Amino acid sequence: METFVDPSPEHFAHFKSLDRNSPILMLNMLRFREQAEYPEDHPGQKEILTGADAYREYGRSSAPIFQRVGGAIVWRGQFETTVIGPKDEQWDSVFIARYPNAHAFLAMVTDADYQNAVINRQAGVLTSRLVRFAEMPIVGAAFSD
Numbered sequence: 001m002e003t004f005v006d007p008s009p010e011h012f013a014h015f016k017s018l019d020r021n022s023p024i025l026m027l028n029m030l031r032f033r034e035q036a037e038y039p040e041d042h043p044g045q046k047e048i049l050t051g052a053d054a055y056r057e058y059g060r061s062s063a064p065i066f067q068r069v070g071g072a073i074v075w076r077g078q079f080e081t082t083v084i085g086p087k088d089e090q091w092d093s094v095f096i097a098r099y100p101n102a103h104a105f106l107a108m109v110t111d112a113d114y115q116n117a118v119i120n121r122q123a124g125v126l127t128s129r130l131v132r133f134a135e136m137p138i139v140g141a142a143f144s145d
Helices: 009-017 051-068 102-110 112-124
Strands: 024-032 072-077 093-099 125-134
Touching (some): 024 051, 024 102, 051 102, 102 112, 112 125
Antiparallel strands (some): 024 125
């Protein structure tokens, strides 16, 4: 299985080339490792943590930065099944985070305290998807405008 934990340079460059002034929504889909995998010299390596435990620590330690930049979780759901798509894609955590703009997201991921916290995300996540969306008006019951 091909895994995705951190953005590729190409994906991140494209993210940064988009409008930075409008609100953005980030769809997060995460599958955790059974056991967290920390770098050899990291203190978390000495503890026995599940991937979910490591991700909870990431959430706890990154929350102040996320809140400081104006981020908010606007939707969270529990994965049940894939109706259309690869049958082997299953997710342990799915949520949408809203940021006031891309500047806020970039401020968060470049913050020194966030850089320390993200090690827990990297240790706990087996694979993930992080997809950026622009907000659109809700048009009612139609699937398209």
